[in-house]
Ligand SMILES: Nc1nc2c(ncn2[C@@H]2O[C@H](COP(=O)(O)OP(=O)(O)OP(=O)(O)O)[C@@H](O)[C@H]2O)c(=O)[nH]1
């Protein structure tokens with residue numbers, strides 16, 4: 001099936017739904033892979049880079065760009081019970097600082113946390129970590145939540161074009177150590193630059209492993 005599944009990244013993808021609250025989630029169904037991380041870490045940019053479609057997920061210099069759970073699927077599936085997409089990528093609002101009213105930030109942070117711990121179709125969460133900053137307290141809080149909910153997650157370092165070639169192996173080792181005892185953490189850490197197109201094939205391969 002490897003040949004067939006790898007086709008998902010050769011097709012165009014489409015945005016199908018923005019979810020502002022849990023009650024608007026689609027019915028449980030195809031495997032979902034979610035992109036979590038602090039505001040501005042590069043979640044939406046990574047989705048665009050993986051899909052080779054620059055403006056698909058909206059990005060911004062200003063933290064707090066993505067404010068709903070945004071669903072992306074390969075094009076060509078009507079979405080009926082007998083024609084579901086093989087996988088969905090879910091772009092999420094960031095946690096942490098955002099340039100938006102506090103009550104909005106509180107609402108979408110709650111949404112992210114509720115989704116992460118309560119979604120049966122969620123097969124893997126990529127927890128994105130900015131290479132310049134490493135794991136922060138709110139990243140550790142999210143990982144603890146995922147450990148408790150037994151939801152598999154994998155660390156993806158972002159913006160590696162912003163750090164030196166010497167700093168990267170050190171960061172990898174420190175990150176490896178930080179997740180060593182975390183029960184739901186997938187041991188392999190991925191390192192990416194959406195800007196330079198680095199590490200994308202490895203993230204795609206991880207996603208393909210969940211394709212129906
Ligand atoms: N140098 C560099 N900049 C990047 C990279 N990925 C993203 N950025 C920049 O980081 C900023 C934030 O990117 P987004 O993709 O909008 O980040 P996000 O995590 O979706 O942010 P929110 O939706 O606000 O939580 C933008 O200015 C991007 O151009 C990268 O690999 N390298």
Ligand SMILES: [Mg+2]
Pocket residue numbers: 043044045058059065066091092
């Ligand atoms: Mg975003």
